[in-house]
Amino acid sequence: MKRWILCLALLACVGQLSAQTRYQPTWESLQRYDLPDWIKDAKFGIFIHWGVYSVPGFDSEWYPRNMYDTAHKVFKHHVATYGPHHTFGYKDFIPQFRAEKFNATEWVDLFKKAGAKYVVPVAEHHDGFAMYKTALSRWNAYEMGPKRDVVGEIAAAAKKAGLVFGLSSHRIEHWWFFNHGRAFHSDVIDPKYQDLYGPAREENETMSPEFMNDWLMRNIELIDKYQPQLFWFDWWIEQPALEPYRKSFASYYYNKGLEWNKGVVINYKNESYRGKSAMLDIERGKLTDIRKETWQTDDAIGYNSWGYTNSNTFKSDKYLINNLIDIVSKNGVLLLNIGPKPDGTITEEEKKMLLAVGDWLNVNGDAIYGSRPWKIFGEGPTRVAGGSFSDDKDKPFTAEDIRYTTKGDRLFAIALDHPVKPVLMKSLAGQTIQSIEMMGSTEKISWKQTKDGLLIQPSANYPAKHAVVYSINLK
Numbered sequence: 001m002k003r004w005i006l007c008l009a010l011l012a013c014v015g016q017l018s019a020q021t022r023y024q025p026t027w028e029s030l031q032r033y034d035l036p037d038w039i040k041d042a043k044f045g046i047f048i049h050w051g052v053y054s055v056p057g058f059d060s061e062w063y064p065r066n067m068y069d070t071a072h073k074v075f076k077h078h079v080a081t082y083g084p085h086h087t088f089g090y091k092d093f094i095p096q097f098r099a100e101k102f103n104a105t106e107w108v109d110l111f112k113k114a115g116a117k118y119v120v121p122v123a124e125h126h127d128g129f130a131m132y133k134t135a136l137s138r139w140n141a142y143e144m145g146p147k148r149d150v151v152g153e154i155a156a157a158a159k160k161a162g163l164v165f166g167l168s169s170h171r172i173e174h175w176w177f178f179n180h181g182r183a184f185h186s187d188v189i190d191p192k193y194q195d196l197y198g199p200a201r202e203e204n205e206t207m208s209p210e211f212m213n214d215w216l217m218r219n220i221e222l223i224d225k226y227q228p229q230l231f232w233f234d235w236w237i238e239q240p241a242l243e244p245y246r247k248s249f250a251s252y253y254y255n256k257g258l259e260w261n262k263g264v265v266i267n268y269k270n271e272s273y274r275g276k277s278a279m280l281d282i283e284r285g286k287l288t289d290i291r292k293e294t295w296q297t298d299d300a301i302g303y304n305s306w307g308y309t310n311s312n313t314f315k316s317d318k319y320l321i322n323n324l325i326d327i328v329s330k331n332g333v334l335l336l337n338i339g340p341k342p343d344g345t346i347t348e349e350e351k352k353m354l355l356a357v358g359d360w361l362n363v364n365g366d367a368i369y370g371s372r373p374w375k376i377f378g379e380g381p382t383r384v385a386g387g388s389f390s391d392d393k394d395k396p397f398t399a400e401d402i403r404y405t406t407k408g409d410r411l412f413a414i415a416l417d418h419p420v421k422p423v424l425m426k427s428l429a430g431q432t433i434q435s436i437e438m439m440g441s442t443e444k445i446s447w448k449q450t451k452d453g454l455l456i457q458p459s460a461n462y463p464a465k466h467a468v469v470y471s472i473n474l475k
Contacts, residue, residue, distance in 0.1 A: 030277035036263020042117035047337035061307030068181035089187030099146035102344025114354035115361035118164035166230025317356035329403035363440035367412035374404035
């Protein structure tokens, strides 16, 4: 009898524990969520902005909105190039979006060579064209344009290659994205295309329950079809009316993660989610100091556009490598964006940049992957601007700019350029050092402790471009 009572008590405890681990659509419940280790360890992922907007390839991925804004240069370009909007609207680019050279396996092979650990294609951008097979809209890449489940193909290739698969939805901005087209004679006001262009409302109008329900249902469909381990949202989900839907989405997704036995991540901007309930994302910028909770930067290789354009300008490989190091030293991860061409090829500029990052990580990845911040992120004369949209404000880092990461009993000190004179690491004053090695090299490092800090002599040969990693064993 005692054994039977004990068994019942144990079963009750297990049932209670199971109920406690389930997430409810309340802030109290959602803020119990802990980010999975995979995102804390991955440090580097690839974002992919690819859609119908790559066909005109002009100005930016906001072409579909700006082409209907009579005051915008894109409007003038569109009329001059394609004619009036009532005869050639955004929908008419879809047949030209053929993706005839798209090969998801080749893309993923490139991302692996770049050192990325996760992949995040845009499932639906503001334009309302789904890049996946959906039951909720006829405007999708499986039924139109490429006639392929683009997201599904990338998901399969990523998972086969051992990369974590995620995706993004920008659907919520569709509420107002095509509203300029209502002001004149355009195809936006044609009833035949309302299921693509609508609702086309104003930003200051509260979203309808039907639209918010549709947003939630599309997200649930993506979760159920592709089992993404990361779900990225743009800024506009912070609208007050959407709060119950945001919470419902998070509880559904987190409980699915439990069901799959996989850690999942929600990315958000600004104040869309509270506390630990999701992972903060900063667009085209970064933090100026260590954040206790892991965070993410989404940045683009291109300065002018997230999607493909024929006039995009690109960041340097030094910028990308230094940026990754700086972000990781502050407990962040980098989601780096590319914008493929409409035929499915990746630009040579972006390939070159990705492979340069991969070359550096092949030598120095041990200081990045699986690392954690030290007691300070670093030191040096160069200050980052901080905050969103600051990527074009930052000054180049120098060899005097040092960033620190840790793993186990090792401290990594990373100089953000090749030192040509002795480097003084003031933060290591008073530390007892057992040994120092330069990663990727067998060269004996000349160093000494002074009252002002650790002094390391320059090398004649550095094993990787743009940044040098010193692996330090502290006693």
